[in-house]
Amino acid sequence: MSTWRVQMPTIxxxxxxxxxxxxxxxHVAAKKYDLVLLGRNVSRMDEVAEDLRANFAVKVSPIQVDxxxxxxxxxxxxRCLSLIESGEIAGLQAVLCNAGATFRGEPTYTEDGYELTFTTNYLGHFLLVQxxxxxxxxxxxxxxxxxxTHxxxxxDGRFIGRATKPVAEVLAKAGLDGHPPLTGGERYTTSKLCVILHCYELDRRLRAAGRGITTIAYDPGAIAETGLLRDLPGAARAMIGSRVMRWLMRRFGLTLGDLEQSGRALADLATATAYGSGCYYQWQDGALVERRSAAMSYDLELARDLWAESKRLSRLGQDEEPGMLL
Known part of the structure:
Protein backbone atom coordinates (compact mmCIF):
# COMPACT_ATOMS: atom_id res chain seq x y z
CA MET A 1 0.00 0.00 0.00
CA SER A 2 1.36 3.44 -0.92
CA THR A 3 2.41 5.75 1.94
CA TRP A 4 2.32 8.86 -0.27
CA ARG A 5 0.55 11.85 1.24
CA VAL A 6 0.15 15.48 0.35
CA GLN A 7 2.77 17.51 2.21
CA MET A 8 1.08 19.82 4.67
CA PRO A 9 2.32 23.20 5.98
CA THR A 10 4.60 22.94 9.00
CA ILE A 11 4.44 24.76 12.31
CA HIS A 27 -5.41 21.84 18.08
CA VAL A 28 -2.80 22.56 15.39
CA ALA A 29 -2.57 18.86 14.53
CA ALA A 30 -6.36 18.62 14.36
CA LYS A 31 -6.19 21.27 11.63
CA LYS A 32 -3.77 18.96 9.76
CA TYR A 33 -0.59 20.98 10.09
CA ASP A 34 2.66 19.03 10.38
CA LEU A 35 4.76 19.93 13.40
CA VAL A 36 8.34 20.42 14.51
CA LEU A 37 8.71 20.16 18.28
CA LEU A 38 11.73 21.81 19.88
CA GLY A 39 12.53 21.11 23.51
CA ARG A 40 14.99 19.66 26.01
CA ASN A 41 13.09 16.51 27.03
CA VAL A 42 13.53 14.16 24.07
CA SER A 43 11.66 11.22 25.58
CA ARG A 44 8.65 13.40 26.39
CA MET A 45 8.68 14.92 22.90
CA ASP A 46 8.80 11.43 21.40
CA GLU A 47 5.73 10.44 23.42
CA VAL A 48 3.82 13.52 22.31
CA ALA A 49 4.90 13.00 18.68
CA GLU A 50 3.70 9.40 18.73
CA ASP A 51 0.30 10.41 20.13
CA LEU A 52 -0.15 13.20 17.58
CA ARG A 53 0.76 10.93 14.67
CA ALA A 54 -1.64 8.25 15.86
CA ASN A 55 -4.56 10.58 16.60
CA PHE A 56 -4.26 13.09 13.76
CA ALA A 57 -2.19 11.41 11.02
CA VAL A 58 0.28 14.31 10.82
CA LYS A 59 4.05 14.34 10.53
CA VAL A 60 5.82 15.34 13.75
CA SER A 61 9.58 15.94 13.95
CA PRO A 62 11.08 16.30 17.45
CA ILE A 63 14.38 18.22 17.68
CA GLN A 64 16.29 18.62 20.92
CA VAL A 65 17.24 22.15 21.93
CA ASP A 66 18.43 23.92 25.05
CA ARG A 79 18.54 20.41 11.83
CA CYS A 80 15.22 22.03 10.98
CA LEU A 81 16.62 23.63 7.82
CA SER A 82 18.06 20.27 6.77
CA LEU A 83 14.63 18.65 7.10
CA ILE A 84 13.18 21.35 4.86
CA GLU A 85 15.98 21.19 2.29
CA SER A 86 15.71 17.39 2.07
CA GLY A 87 11.96 17.61 1.50
CA GLU A 88 11.12 15.68 4.67
CA ILE A 89 8.93 18.58 5.80
CA ALA A 90 7.46 21.61 4.06
CA GLY A 91 8.65 25.13 4.73
CA LEU A 92 7.46 26.76 7.93
CA GLN A 93 4.04 28.37 8.09
CA ALA A 94 4.66 29.57 11.64
CA VAL A 95 7.27 29.67 14.37
CA LEU A 96 5.86 29.68 17.91
CA CYS A 97 8.38 30.92 20.47
CA ASN A 98 6.47 29.43 23.37
CA ALA A 99 8.97 27.90 25.82
CA GLY A 100 9.89 29.86 28.91
CA ALA A 101 10.92 29.40 32.51
CA THR A 102 11.42 31.09 35.84
CA PHE A 103 14.58 30.59 37.86
CA ARG A 104 14.26 31.67 41.45
CA GLY A 105 17.05 32.56 43.85
CA GLU A 106 20.44 33.89 42.86
CA PRO A 107 21.24 34.29 39.15
CA THR A 108 22.78 31.33 37.34
CA TYR A 109 24.69 31.50 34.08
CA THR A 110 24.83 29.61 30.81
CA GLU A 111 27.85 28.15 29.05
CA ASP A 112 27.98 31.42 27.10
CA GLY A 113 28.31 33.37 30.36
CA TYR A 114 24.82 34.91 30.23
CA GLU A 115 22.10 34.95 32.88
CA LEU A 116 19.87 31.91 32.40
CA THR A 117 16.41 33.57 32.50
CA PHE A 118 17.34 36.21 29.91
CA THR A 119 18.90 33.61 27.62
CA THR A 120 16.15 31.00 27.88
CA ASN A 121 13.17 33.31 27.61
CA TYR A 122 14.54 35.86 25.17
CA LEU A 123 18.00 35.56 23.62
CA GLY A 124 17.68 31.93 22.53
CA HIS A 125 14.43 32.72 20.73
CA PHE A 126 15.94 35.87 19.19
CA LEU A 127 18.68 33.74 17.62
CA LEU A 128 16.31 30.95 16.57
CA VAL A 129 14.00 33.34 14.73
CA GLN A 130 16.88 34.97 12.86
CA THR A 149 3.91 40.55 34.17
CA HIS A 150 6.09 42.53 31.73
CA ASP A 156 0.25 41.56 36.79
CA GLY A 157 3.48 43.55 36.61
CA ARG A 158 3.59 44.06 40.38
CA PHE A 159 2.86 40.40 41.12
CA ILE A 160 6.40 38.99 41.32
CA GLY A 161 8.69 41.95 40.63
CA ARG A 162 8.59 45.00 38.41
CA ALA A 163 10.40 44.83 35.08
CA THR A 164 13.49 47.01 34.84
CA LYS A 165 14.85 48.93 31.86
CA PRO A 166 15.58 46.26 29.21
CA VAL A 167 19.28 46.77 28.52
CA ALA A 168 20.70 43.55 27.06
CA GLU A 169 24.19 43.79 28.53
CA VAL A 170 22.81 44.48 32.02
CA LEU A 171 20.36 41.59 31.81
CA ALA A 172 22.82 39.14 30.29
CA LYS A 173 25.40 39.95 32.97
CA ALA A 174 23.01 40.40 35.92
CA GLY A 175 25.07 39.89 39.08
CA LEU A 176 28.38 40.02 37.16
CA ASP A 177 30.84 42.80 36.31
CA GLY A 178 29.24 45.19 38.80
CA HIS A 179 25.71 44.78 37.42
CA PRO A 180 22.90 44.30 39.99
CA PRO A 181 21.79 40.66 40.33
CA LEU A 182 18.02 41.40 40.16
CA THR A 183 15.50 39.14 41.86
CA GLY A 184 14.12 36.06 40.13
CA GLY A 185 10.85 37.90 39.54
CA GLU A 186 12.59 40.93 38.04
CA ARG A 187 14.66 38.73 35.76
CA TYR A 188 11.52 36.97 34.54
CA THR A 189 9.37 40.05 33.99
CA THR A 190 12.13 41.95 32.22
CA SER A 191 12.89 38.99 29.95
CA LYS A 192 9.22 39.03 28.92
CA LEU A 193 9.41 42.77 28.26
CA CYS A 194 12.34 42.00 25.95
CA VAL A 195 10.16 39.45 24.14
CA ILE A 196 7.54 42.11 23.35
CA LEU A 197 10.13 44.70 22.28
CA HIS A 198 11.56 42.01 19.97
CA CYS A 199 8.12 41.25 18.51
CA TYR A 200 7.45 44.89 17.64
CA GLU A 201 10.94 45.61 16.29
CA LEU A 202 10.83 42.45 14.18
CA ASP A 203 7.53 43.60 12.71
CA ARG A 204 9.02 46.96 11.76
CA ARG A 205 12.08 45.37 10.16
CA LEU A 206 10.04 42.80 8.23
CA ARG A 207 7.79 45.52 6.87
CA ALA A 208 10.81 47.57 5.81
CA ALA A 209 12.21 44.49 4.04
CA GLY A 210 8.92 43.94 2.19
CA ARG A 211 8.14 40.69 3.99
CA GLY A 212 4.52 39.84 4.78
CA ILE A 213 5.26 37.83 7.91
CA THR A 214 2.97 38.53 10.88
CA THR A 215 4.48 38.91 14.35
CA ILE A 216 2.33 38.58 17.46
CA ALA A 217 2.97 38.79 21.21
CA TYR A 218 0.57 36.68 23.29
CA ASP A 219 -0.20 36.71 27.00
CA PRO A 220 -1.99 33.45 27.91
CA GLY A 221 -2.62 34.63 31.48
CA ALA A 222 -1.31 33.06 34.67
CA ILE A 223 -2.01 29.32 34.75
CA ALA A 224 -1.31 27.23 37.85
CA GLU A 225 -0.09 24.24 35.82
CA THR A 226 2.46 26.08 33.69
CA GLY A 227 5.15 28.72 33.33
CA LEU A 228 5.41 31.29 36.06
CA LEU A 229 3.37 29.35 38.63
CA ARG A 230 4.54 25.80 37.84
CA ASP A 231 7.65 26.05 40.01
CA LEU A 232 5.71 27.02 43.11
CA PRO A 233 5.28 24.38 45.84
CA GLY A 234 2.37 21.99 45.21
CA ALA A 235 0.26 23.44 48.03
CA ALA A 236 0.67 26.95 46.62
CA ARG A 237 -0.28 25.80 43.11
CA ALA A 238 -3.37 24.05 44.47
CA MET A 239 -4.38 27.17 46.36
CA ILE A 240 -3.91 29.39 43.30
CA GLY A 241 -5.91 26.93 41.23
CA SER A 242 -8.86 27.05 43.61
CA ARG A 243 -12.01 28.98 42.65
CA VAL A 244 -11.83 31.24 45.67
CA MET A 245 -8.21 32.23 45.09
CA ARG A 246 -8.75 32.77 41.37
CA TRP A 247 -11.74 35.01 42.20
CA LEU A 248 -9.55 37.02 44.59
CA MET A 249 -6.73 37.27 42.05
CA ARG A 250 -9.16 38.61 39.45
CA ARG A 251 -10.45 41.14 41.99
CA PHE A 252 -6.87 42.35 42.41
CA GLY A 253 -6.60 42.80 38.65
CA LEU A 254 -4.47 39.78 37.75
CA THR A 255 -4.92 38.18 34.34
CA LEU A 256 -5.67 34.47 34.65
CA GLY A 257 -5.62 31.90 31.90
CA ASP A 258 -6.96 28.40 31.41
CA LEU A 259 -4.69 25.57 30.28
CA GLU A 260 -6.89 24.18 27.51
CA GLN A 261 -8.42 27.44 26.35
CA SER A 262 -5.15 29.39 26.41
CA GLY A 263 -3.53 26.58 24.39
CA ARG A 264 -6.36 26.70 21.87
CA ALA A 265 -5.94 30.47 21.59
CA LEU A 266 -2.23 30.02 20.83
CA ALA A 267 -3.16 27.57 18.06
CA ASP A 268 -5.62 30.10 16.68
CA LEU A 269 -2.96 32.82 16.63
CA ALA A 270 -0.70 30.40 14.74
CA THR A 271 -3.22 29.49 12.06
CA ALA A 272 -5.97 32.12 11.70
CA THR A 273 -5.58 35.29 9.63
CA ALA A 274 -7.71 37.63 11.72
CA TYR A 275 -4.89 38.94 13.91
CA GLY A 276 -2.80 42.04 13.25
CA SER A 277 0.98 42.15 13.04
CA GLY A 278 3.07 43.86 15.68
CA CYS A 279 0.21 43.49 18.17
CA TYR A 280 -0.18 42.24 21.74
CA TYR A 281 -3.05 39.88 22.48
CA GLN A 282 -4.19 38.76 25.91
CA TRP A 283 -6.38 35.84 26.89
CA GLN A 284 -9.00 37.25 29.24
CA ASP A 285 -12.42 36.03 30.37
CA GLY A 286 -12.77 33.50 27.57
CA ALA A 287 -11.62 35.68 24.67
CA LEU A 288 -8.52 36.92 22.90
CA VAL A 289 -8.36 40.69 23.23
CA GLU A 290 -5.89 43.11 21.68
CA ARG A 291 -4.31 45.23 24.41
CA ARG A 292 -1.73 47.96 24.87
CA SER A 293 1.46 46.56 26.32
CA ALA A 294 3.85 48.36 28.69
CA ALA A 295 4.83 51.92 27.85
CA MET A 296 8.49 50.87 27.55
CA SER A 297 7.58 48.29 24.88
CA TYR A 298 6.82 51.12 22.41
CA ASP A 299 10.16 52.88 22.95
CA LEU A 300 11.87 52.76 19.52
CA GLU A 301 15.32 53.60 20.86
CA LEU A 302 15.13 50.88 23.50
CA ALA A 303 14.01 48.39 20.83
CA ARG A 304 16.81 49.29 18.42
CA ASP A 305 19.45 49.13 21.14
CA LEU A 306 18.12 45.78 22.40
CA TRP A 307 18.20 44.41 18.84
CA ALA A 308 21.78 45.53 18.20
CA GLU A 309 23.01 44.18 21.53
CA SER A 310 21.16 40.91 21.03
CA LYS A 311 22.90 40.41 17.68
CA ARG A 312 26.24 41.05 19.37
CA LEU A 313 25.56 38.76 22.32
CA SER A 314 24.31 35.94 20.08
CA ARG A 315 27.28 36.50 17.75
CA LEU A 316 25.14 36.91 14.67
CA GLY A 317 27.12 38.22 11.74
CA GLN A 318 30.48 36.92 12.93
CA ASP A 319 30.09 33.86 10.73
CA GLU A 320 28.01 32.99 7.70
CA GLU A 321 24.57 32.27 9.13
CA PRO A 322 21.58 30.90 7.22
CA GLY A 323 18.52 33.10 7.32
CA MET A 324 20.13 36.14 8.93
CA LEU A 325 18.22 38.84 7.08
CA LEU A 326 17.58 41.57 9.64
Whole structure:
Protein backbone atom coordinates (compact mmCIF):
# COMPACT_ATOMS: atom_id res chain seq x y z
CA MET A 1 0.00 0.00 0.00
CA SER A 2 1.36 3.44 -0.92
CA THR A 3 2.41 5.75 1.94
CA TRP A 4 2.32 8.86 -0.27
CA ARG A 5 0.55 11.85 1.24
CA VAL A 6 0.15 15.48 0.35
CA GLN A 7 2.77 17.51 2.21
CA MET A 8 1.08 19.82 4.67
CA PRO A 9 2.32 23.20 5.98
CA THR A 10 4.60 22.94 9.00
CA ILE A 11 4.44 24.76 12.31
CA UNK A 12 7.47 24.83 14.62
CA UNK A 13 6.98 25.31 18.36
CA UNK A 14 9.33 25.45 21.31
CA UNK A 15 7.95 23.85 24.45
CA UNK A 16 5.18 22.02 22.58
CA UNK A 17 5.45 18.91 24.74
CA UNK A 18 3.91 20.40 27.91
CA UNK A 19 1.63 23.08 29.33
CA UNK A 20 -0.20 25.36 26.93
CA UNK A 21 2.24 24.31 24.20
CA UNK A 22 0.93 20.76 24.37
CA UNK A 23 -2.68 21.96 24.28
CA UNK A 24 -1.75 24.14 21.31
CA UNK A 25 -0.18 21.35 19.23
CA UNK A 26 -3.26 19.16 19.68
CA HIS A 27 -5.41 21.84 18.08
CA VAL A 28 -2.80 22.56 15.39
CA ALA A 29 -2.57 18.86 14.53
CA ALA A 30 -6.36 18.62 14.36
CA LYS A 31 -6.19 21.27 11.63
CA LYS A 32 -3.77 18.96 9.76
CA TYR A 33 -0.59 20.98 10.09
CA ASP A 34 2.66 19.03 10.38
CA LEU A 35 4.76 19.93 13.40
CA VAL A 36 8.34 20.42 14.51
CA LEU A 37 8.71 20.16 18.28
CA LEU A 38 11.73 21.81 19.88
CA GLY A 39 12.53 21.11 23.51
CA ARG A 40 14.99 19.66 26.01
CA ASN A 41 13.09 16.51 27.03
CA VAL A 42 13.53 14.16 24.07
CA SER A 43 11.66 11.22 25.58
CA ARG A 44 8.65 13.40 26.39
CA MET A 45 8.68 14.92 22.90
CA ASP A 46 8.80 11.43 21.40
CA GLU A 47 5.73 10.44 23.42
CA VAL A 48 3.82 13.52 22.31
CA ALA A 49 4.90 13.00 18.68
CA GLU A 50 3.70 9.40 18.73
CA ASP A 51 0.30 10.41 20.13
CA LEU A 52 -0.15 13.20 17.58
CA ARG A 53 0.76 10.93 14.67
CA ALA A 54 -1.64 8.25 15.86
CA ASN A 55 -4.56 10.58 16.60
CA PHE A 56 -4.26 13.09 13.76
CA ALA A 57 -2.19 11.41 11.02
CA VAL A 58 0.28 14.31 10.82
CA LYS A 59 4.05 14.34 10.53
CA VAL A 60 5.82 15.34 13.75
CA SER A 61 9.58 15.94 13.95
CA PRO A 62 11.08 16.30 17.45
CA ILE A 63 14.38 18.22 17.68
CA GLN A 64 16.29 18.62 20.92
CA VAL A 65 17.24 22.15 21.93
CA ASP A 66 18.43 23.92 25.05
CA UNK A 67 17.40 27.55 24.63
CA UNK A 68 19.95 28.48 27.28
CA UNK A 69 22.74 27.35 24.92
CA UNK A 70 23.38 29.39 21.77
CA UNK A 71 25.29 26.45 20.27
CA UNK A 72 22.28 24.20 20.87
CA UNK A 73 19.96 26.75 19.24
CA UNK A 74 22.20 26.84 16.17
CA UNK A 75 22.28 23.05 15.98
CA UNK A 76 18.48 22.84 16.25
CA UNK A 77 17.98 25.48 13.56
CA UNK A 78 20.38 23.67 11.23
CA ARG A 79 18.54 20.41 11.83
CA CYS A 80 15.22 22.03 10.98
CA LEU A 81 16.62 23.63 7.82
CA SER A 82 18.06 20.27 6.77
CA LEU A 83 14.63 18.65 7.10
CA ILE A 84 13.18 21.35 4.86
CA GLU A 85 15.98 21.19 2.29
CA SER A 86 15.71 17.39 2.07
CA GLY A 87 11.96 17.61 1.50
CA GLU A 88 11.12 15.68 4.67
CA ILE A 89 8.93 18.58 5.80
CA ALA A 90 7.46 21.61 4.06
CA GLY A 91 8.65 25.13 4.73
CA LEU A 92 7.46 26.76 7.93
CA GLN A 93 4.04 28.37 8.09
CA ALA A 94 4.66 29.57 11.64
CA VAL A 95 7.27 29.67 14.37
CA LEU A 96 5.86 29.68 17.91
CA CYS A 97 8.38 30.92 20.47
CA ASN A 98 6.47 29.43 23.37
CA ALA A 99 8.97 27.90 25.82
CA GLY A 100 9.89 29.86 28.91
CA ALA A 101 10.92 29.40 32.51
CA THR A 102 11.42 31.09 35.84
CA PHE A 103 14.58 30.59 37.86
CA ARG A 104 14.26 31.67 41.45
CA GLY A 105 17.05 32.56 43.85
CA GLU A 106 20.44 33.89 42.86
CA PRO A 107 21.24 34.29 39.15
CA THR A 108 22.78 31.33 37.34
CA TYR A 109 24.69 31.50 34.08
CA THR A 110 24.83 29.61 30.81
CA GLU A 111 27.85 28.15 29.05
CA ASP A 112 27.98 31.42 27.10
CA GLY A 113 28.31 33.37 30.36
CA TYR A 114 24.82 34.91 30.23
CA GLU A 115 22.10 34.95 32.88
CA LEU A 116 19.87 31.91 32.40
CA THR A 117 16.41 33.57 32.50
CA PHE A 118 17.34 36.21 29.91
CA THR A 119 18.90 33.61 27.62
CA THR A 120 16.15 31.00 27.88
CA ASN A 121 13.17 33.31 27.61
CA TYR A 122 14.54 35.86 25.17
CA LEU A 123 18.00 35.56 23.62
CA GLY A 124 17.68 31.93 22.53
CA HIS A 125 14.43 32.72 20.73
CA PHE A 126 15.94 35.87 19.19
CA LEU A 127 18.68 33.74 17.62
CA LEU A 128 16.31 30.95 16.57
CA VAL A 129 14.00 33.34 14.73
CA GLN A 130 16.88 34.97 12.86
CA UNK A 131 18.21 31.59 11.73
CA UNK A 132 14.81 30.39 10.51
CA UNK A 133 13.54 33.54 8.78
CA UNK A 134 14.40 32.31 5.27
CA UNK A 135 12.47 29.09 5.93
CA UNK A 136 9.26 30.95 6.78
CA UNK A 137 6.47 31.27 4.25
CA UNK A 138 6.18 34.75 2.81
CA UNK A 139 2.82 35.16 4.54
CA UNK A 140 3.80 33.15 7.62
CA UNK A 141 3.76 34.24 11.22
CA UNK A 142 5.85 34.31 14.37
CA UNK A 143 4.08 34.17 17.73
CA UNK A 144 5.86 34.95 20.99
CA UNK A 145 4.37 33.74 24.26
CA UNK A 146 4.76 36.75 26.51
CA UNK A 147 3.33 37.58 29.94
CA UNK A 148 1.25 40.35 31.46
CA THR A 149 3.91 40.55 34.17
CA HIS A 150 6.09 42.53 31.73
CA UNK A 151 4.13 45.74 32.46
CA UNK A 152 5.20 47.33 35.77
CA UNK A 153 2.16 49.62 35.75
CA UNK A 154 -0.35 46.77 36.08
CA UNK A 155 -1.34 44.36 38.84
CA ASP A 156 0.25 41.56 36.79
CA GLY A 157 3.48 43.55 36.61
CA ARG A 158 3.59 44.06 40.38
CA PHE A 159 2.86 40.40 41.12
CA ILE A 160 6.40 38.99 41.32
CA GLY A 161 8.69 41.95 40.63
CA ARG A 162 8.59 45.00 38.41
CA ALA A 163 10.40 44.83 35.08
CA THR A 164 13.49 47.01 34.84
CA LYS A 165 14.85 48.93 31.86
CA PRO A 166 15.58 46.26 29.21
CA VAL A 167 19.28 46.77 28.52
CA ALA A 168 20.70 43.55 27.06
CA GLU A 169 24.19 43.79 28.53
CA VAL A 170 22.81 44.48 32.02
CA LEU A 171 20.36 41.59 31.81
CA ALA A 172 22.82 39.14 30.29
CA LYS A 173 25.40 39.95 32.97
CA ALA A 174 23.01 40.40 35.92
CA GLY A 175 25.07 39.89 39.08
CA LEU A 176 28.38 40.02 37.16
CA ASP A 177 30.84 42.80 36.31
CA GLY A 178 29.24 45.19 38.80
CA HIS A 179 25.71 44.78 37.42
CA PRO A 180 22.90 44.30 39.99
CA PRO A 181 21.79 40.66 40.33
CA LEU A 182 18.02 41.40 40.16
CA THR A 183 15.50 39.14 41.86
CA GLY A 184 14.12 36.06 40.13
CA GLY A 185 10.85 37.90 39.54
CA GLU A 186 12.59 40.93 38.04
CA ARG A 187 14.66 38.73 35.76
CA TYR A 188 11.52 36.97 34.54
CA THR A 189 9.37 40.05 33.99
CA THR A 190 12.13 41.95 32.22
CA SER A 191 12.89 38.99 29.95
CA LYS A 192 9.22 39.03 28.92
CA LEU A 193 9.41 42.77 28.26
CA CYS A 194 12.34 42.00 25.95
CA VAL A 195 10.16 39.45 24.14
CA ILE A 196 7.54 42.11 23.35
CA LEU A 197 10.13 44.70 22.28
CA HIS A 198 11.56 42.01 19.97
CA CYS A 199 8.12 41.25 18.51
CA TYR A 200 7.45 44.89 17.64
CA GLU A 201 10.94 45.61 16.29
CA LEU A 202 10.83 42.45 14.18
CA ASP A 203 7.53 43.60 12.71
CA ARG A 204 9.02 46.96 11.76
CA ARG A 205 12.08 45.37 10.16
CA LEU A 206 10.04 42.80 8.23
CA ARG A 207 7.79 45.52 6.87
CA ALA A 208 10.81 47.57 5.81
CA ALA A 209 12.21 44.49 4.04
CA GLY A 210 8.92 43.94 2.19
CA ARG A 211 8.14 40.69 3.99
CA GLY A 212 4.52 39.84 4.78
CA ILE A 213 5.26 37.83 7.91
CA THR A 214 2.97 38.53 10.88
CA THR A 215 4.48 38.91 14.35
CA ILE A 216 2.33 38.58 17.46
CA ALA A 217 2.97 38.79 21.21
CA TYR A 218 0.57 36.68 23.29
CA ASP A 219 -0.20 36.71 27.00
CA PRO A 220 -1.99 33.45 27.91
CA GLY A 221 -2.62 34.63 31.48
CA ALA A 222 -1.31 33.06 34.67
CA ILE A 223 -2.01 29.32 34.75
CA ALA A 224 -1.31 27.23 37.85
CA GLU A 225 -0.09 24.24 35.82
CA THR A 226 2.46 26.08 33.69
CA GLY A 227 5.15 28.72 33.33
CA LEU A 228 5.41 31.29 36.06
CA LEU A 229 3.37 29.35 38.63
CA ARG A 230 4.54 25.80 37.84
CA ASP A 231 7.65 26.05 40.01
CA LEU A 232 5.71 27.02 43.11
CA PRO A 233 5.28 24.38 45.84
CA GLY A 234 2.37 21.99 45.21
CA ALA A 235 0.26 23.44 48.03
CA ALA A 236 0.67 26.95 46.62
CA ARG A 237 -0.28 25.80 43.11
CA ALA A 238 -3.37 24.05 44.47
CA MET A 239 -4.38 27.17 46.36
CA ILE A 240 -3.91 29.39 43.30
CA GLY A 241 -5.91 26.93 41.23
CA SER A 242 -8.86 27.05 43.61
CA ARG A 243 -12.01 28.98 42.65
CA VAL A 244 -11.83 31.24 45.67
CA MET A 245 -8.21 32.23 45.09
CA ARG A 246 -8.75 32.77 41.37
CA TRP A 247 -11.74 35.01 42.20
CA LEU A 248 -9.55 37.02 44.59
CA MET A 249 -6.73 37.27 42.05
CA ARG A 250 -9.16 38.61 39.45
CA ARG A 251 -10.45 41.14 41.99
CA PHE A 252 -6.87 42.35 42.41
CA GLY A 253 -6.60 42.80 38.65
CA LEU A 254 -4.47 39.78 37.75
CA THR A 255 -4.92 38.18 34.34
CA LEU A 256 -5.67 34.47 34.65
CA GLY A 257 -5.62 31.90 31.90
CA ASP A 258 -6.96 28.40 31.41
CA LEU A 259 -4.69 25.57 30.28
CA GLU A 260 -6.89 24.18 27.51
CA GLN A 261 -8.42 27.44 26.35
CA SER A 262 -5.15 29.39 26.41
CA GLY A 263 -3.53 26.58 24.39
CA ARG A 264 -6.36 26.70 21.87
CA ALA A 265 -5.94 30.47 21.59
CA LEU A 266 -2.23 30.02 20.83
CA ALA A 267 -3.16 27.57 18.06
CA ASP A 268 -5.62 30.10 16.68
CA LEU A 269 -2.96 32.82 16.63
CA ALA A 270 -0.70 30.40 14.74
CA THR A 271 -3.22 29.49 12.06
CA ALA A 272 -5.97 32.12 11.70
CA THR A 273 -5.58 35.29 9.63
CA ALA A 274 -7.71 37.63 11.72
CA TYR A 275 -4.89 38.94 13.91
CA GLY A 276 -2.80 42.04 13.25
CA SER A 277 0.98 42.15 13.04
CA GLY A 278 3.07 43.86 15.68
CA CYS A 279 0.21 43.49 18.17
CA TYR A 280 -0.18 42.24 21.74
CA TYR A 281 -3.05 39.88 22.48
CA GLN A 282 -4.19 38.76 25.91
CA TRP A 283 -6.38 35.84 26.89
CA GLN A 284 -9.00 37.25 29.24
CA ASP A 285 -12.42 36.03 30.37
CA GLY A 286 -12.77 33.50 27.57
CA ALA A 287 -11.62 35.68 24.67
CA LEU A 288 -8.52 36.92 22.90
CA VAL A 289 -8.36 40.69 23.23
CA GLU A 290 -5.89 43.11 21.68
CA ARG A 291 -4.31 45.23 24.41
CA ARG A 292 -1.73 47.96 24.87
CA SER A 293 1.46 46.56 26.32
CA ALA A 294 3.85 48.36 28.69
CA ALA A 295 4.83 51.92 27.85
CA MET A 296 8.49 50.87 27.55
CA SER A 297 7.58 48.29 24.88
CA TYR A 298 6.82 51.12 22.41
CA ASP A 299 10.16 52.88 22.95
CA LEU A 300 11.87 52.76 19.52
CA GLU A 301 15.32 53.60 20.86
CA LEU A 302 15.13 50.88 23.50
CA ALA A 303 14.01 48.39 20.83
CA ARG A 304 16.81 49.29 18.42
CA ASP A 305 19.45 49.13 21.14
CA LEU A 306 18.12 45.78 22.40
CA TRP A 307 18.20 44.41 18.84
CA ALA A 308 21.78 45.53 18.20
CA GLU A 309 23.01 44.18 21.53
CA SER A 310 21.16 40.91 21.03
CA LYS A 311 22.90 40.41 17.68
CA ARG A 312 26.24 41.05 19.37
CA LEU A 313 25.56 38.76 22.32
CA SER A 314 24.31 35.94 20.08
CA ARG A 315 27.28 36.50 17.75
CA LEU A 316 25.14 36.91 14.67
CA GLY A 317 27.12 38.22 11.74
CA GLN A 318 30.48 36.92 12.93
CA ASP A 319 30.09 33.86 10.73
CA GLU A 320 28.01 32.99 7.70
CA GLU A 321 24.57 32.27 9.13
CA PRO A 322 21.58 30.90 7.22
CA GLY A 323 18.52 33.10 7.32
CA MET A 324 20.13 36.14 8.93
CA LEU A 325 18.22 38.84 7.08
CA LEU A 326 17.58 41.57 9.64
Missing amino acids: LITGGHGGIGLECVK LGSLASVREAAC LLLDALDREGRIVFTASG DPDTA
